[in-house]
Amino acid sequence: MAKPDLLPAGAGALVRPASEARFAAETWLLGALRDDTVGRAHREWRRLGAIVLPLGELFSAVRLPQTLVNAIAHTAGPIGDLEAVDEVLREALDEAPVICDTRYGRWYVLVPPSMPTTWSVAAEEWAASDIEVLGHGTCLGVPPTTATTYDDRTGAGYWSVPVGRPGELCSPLLLARMIAAGLRRIAGGKS
Numbered sequence: 386m387a388k389p390d391l392l393p394a395g396a397g398a399l400v401r402p403a404s405e406a407r408f409a410a411e412t413w414l415l416g417a418l419r420d421d422t423v424g425r426a427h428r429e430w431r432r433l434g435a436i437v438l439p440l441g442e443l444f445s446a447v448r449l450p451q452t453l454v455n456a457i458a459h460t461a462g463p464i465g466d467l468e469a470v471d472e473v474l475r476e477a478l479d480e481a482p483v484i485c486d487t488r489y490g491r492w493y494v495l496v497p498p499s500m501p502t503t504w505s506v507a508a509e510e511w512a513a514s515d516i517e518v519l520g521h522g523t524c525l526g527v528p529p530t531t532a533t534t535y536d537d538r539t540g541a542g543y544w545s546v547p548v549g550r551p552g553e554l555c556s557p558l559l560l561a562r563m564i565a566a567g568l569r570r571i572a573g574g575k576s
Contacts, residue, residue, distance in 0.1 A: 406550070407530040413551030414527060417443045430529040434541045441521030444495045444554055449564070450515040451490030457567040467535045471545045477563045478546065481555030484527065485545035487535060492545060493525060494555045504557055514568060 415423050417438045426436045440446055458473040460466045467485065474483050474492070484493040501508065501520030508518035519525065532543040 407547075409551050410548035411530045413443070414438065414530070414548065434532070434539065435526040435528050437524045438527050440519050440523050440525055441498050441501070443498065443552075445498050445500050445518065445520040446484075446493040446525050447496055447500070447555075447560060447564075448517040448519060449492040449494065452571060453514065453516065453564065453567045454492050456570040457563060467545075475546045478555050478559060480546060480549055480553075481559070482544065482548040482553065483546040483555075484525070484542055485535070486526070486542045487540055488542070493519075494560055495548075496555050496557055496560060500557050504561070507561060511564065514571075516564060 415426055415438075417440075418426055429436045454470055454474075455461055457477065458466075458470040460469055467487070471485075478494060482495040484495075485491075486493065496518075498520065501518045504518060508516075511518070526542060528542045528544060530544065530548060532541065533547050535543055
């Protein structure tokens, strides 16, 4: 059954078609590029299924490995149950945007651009668990905003949790708590 092209309305919220929300999110994401590359980015999204965006200005990202995500979502296997993982991440991160790269078994949580600096001590500790905080000087492959489910035919990356609104990012504290819970579960042998 096809989903209606509407966003859920909260108290006093203006209801807009989901396509308008996707366009707003897309426009915001493309704000990370120079103006002369935006047209090329649209073509690459259509042709390649992803574009490369620089990190550290509009947003940064935290890369989570498969083992941690499996521990958090109580799933197993090289890919796990992606629908279950998507739902757990959506709930655990309060609907903050997350990209899933199924080819390499990694998830990228979009966070404020300052996180690589303000959370540098935690980032150093997390590195031992293959968790990396990415910011200035790095780029991220970003799927089109319409890629919101795993396509087993292409295996392409997708939005595990789509961007809900322009500028909506994950709270670093919320993410740190989720990472700590996942690391405790791994240490306890309960992944």
